[in-house]
Amino acid sequence: MKVGVVGVGAVGAATALSLLERGGMCRELVLIDKDFARARGVAADMRYAGPLSPMVDLRAGDYADLAGAALVIITAGVNEKTGGATDRSDEQGRLRLVDTNARVYADVVPRIVAAAPDAVLMVVTDPPDPLADLTRRLAGHDRVFSTGTLIDSLRFRVHLADRIGVRPRDVHAMVVGEHGTSEVLLWSSASVSGIPVLSLLAPDGTGTEELREEIETNIRYANITIIEGTGASQYGIGAVSARLAEAVLRDEGAVLPVAAYHAGFDVTLSLASVLGAGGVRQMYDPAMTEDERKALHRSVDILRKAKQRALSAAGAG
Numbered sequence: 001m002k003v004g005v006v007g008v009g010a011v012g013a014a015t016a017l018s019l020l021e022r023g024g025m026c027r028e029l030v031l032i033d034k035d036f037a038r039a040r041g042v043a044a045d046m047r048y049a050g051p052l053s054p055m056v057d058l059r060a061g062d063y064a065d066l067a068g069a070a071l072v073i074i075t076a077g078v079n080e081k082t083g084g085a086t087d088r089s090d091e092q093g094r095l096r097l098v099d100t101n102a103r104v105y106a107d108v109v110p111r112i113v114a115a116a117p118d119a120v121l122m123v124v125t126d127p128p129d130p131l132a133d134l135t136r137r138l139a140g141h142d143r144v145f146s147t148g149t150l151i152d153s154l155r156f157r158v159h160l161a162d163r164i165g166v167r168p169r170d171v172h173a174m175v176v177g178e179h180g181t182s183e184v185l186l187w188s189s190a191s192v193s194g195i196p197v198l199s200l201l202a203p204d205g206t207g208t209e210e211l212r213e214e215i216e217t218n219i220r221y222a223n224i225t226i227i228e229g230t231g232a233s234q235y236g237i238g239a240v241s242a243r244l245a246e247a248v249l250r251d252e253g254a255v256l257p258v259a260a261y262h263a264g265f266d267v268t269l270s271l272a273s274v275l276g277a278g279g280v281r282q283m284y285d286p287a288m289t290e291d292e293r294k295a296l297h298r299s300v301d302i303l304r305k306a307k308q309r310a311l312s313a314a315g316a317g
């Protein structure tokens with residue numbers, strides 16, 4: 001099956017590498033960037049590892065080369081560092097990038113859809129949820145989802161696993177709502193073998209609030225911590241994007257915290273989403289406490305405003 005990656009910066013390249021190494025159902029991979037020399041350089045570099053990897057036909061191309069693609073992953077646009085969104089005290093966080101990146105989407109989405117009208121579109125560019133709303137509008141179809149809070153959920157699991165002293169894969173925990181500062185960590189359902197994580201972390205109940213706050217801060221601002229070291233958060237999201245591609249191409253029906261349009265909330269947000277061939281086919285509303293529910297509604301309000309901003313900036317309002 002053919003997959004396209006539009007935007008071959010740090011995230012696009014990491015996504016391509018993860019896709020190549022996973023193999024899976026991706027047999028053809030097309031890299032597109034407004035800087036063609038960059039896409040060509042990345043493709044050439046990775047192609048030379050071909051003899052060691054699963055068989056994937058990788059090349060740099062133009063939009064026309066997306067014809068017949070089952071999935072297009074969009075990572076084009078400015079990142080937090082370039083867009084000035086690296087201040088932990090700024091409540092806007094990644095939403096600061098919405099106007100600039102909405103204009104990038106107004107450029108790329110119509111071209112993708114013209115070349116690959118049947119493709120599922122995966123939005124990675126920040127802020128991914130409002131940009132997914134914009135992408136639906138520009139594409140005129142519903143096969144659109146964003147990577148949402150899967151990356152945040154993985155970060156949550158890793159921090160919990162470190163503290164508890166178990167393998168991250170065995171920690172079940174989810175973040176829902178916005179992929180951004182208003183995201184909601186579902187502590188009430190986070191567990192290991194059905195045992196609530198808080199009873200493992202603080203059996204006598206002391207220090208729970210401090211512990212929660214420390215872990216939440218680490219997760220909410222993980223992107224900034226990474227950027228302070230490397231300039232761009234890329235490898236984690238590359239692995240996430242490749243895993244999500246696999247779920248789409250194999251029509252898995254995987255239940256993952258990724259974001260899609262929810263008619264009840266009239267916005268794109270992450271819940272427990274069922275992901276397969278056509279994108280997200282159903283969204284489950286996970287069990288949560290009253291406080292978690294309130295936080296989710298606050299996140300939805302923020303996302304609704306950001307959606308309007310994205311549509312206006314792209315002239316699609």
Ligand SMILES: NC(=O)c1ccc[n+]([C@@H]2O[C@H](COP(=O)([O-])OP(=O)(O)OC[C@H]3O[C@@H](n4cnc5c(N)ncnc54)[C@H](O)[C@@H]3O)[C@@H](O)[C@H]2O)c1
Pocket residue numbers: 006007008009010011012032033034035038075076077078079080082097101104107108123124125126127128147148151179232233234237
């Ligand atoms: N969803 C997530 O969890 C997540 C995680 C990390 C980064 N991101 C976001 O991913 C995006 C990409 O980040 P990055 O670090 O790769 O940035 P980058 O600057 O390294 O790369 C962006 C690429 O997009 C290309 N581009 C820009 N406008 C284009 C256009 N109109 N047409 C085609 N290509 C275009 C640029 O030439 C560049 O190669 C950013 O918005 C970043 O914030 C999202």
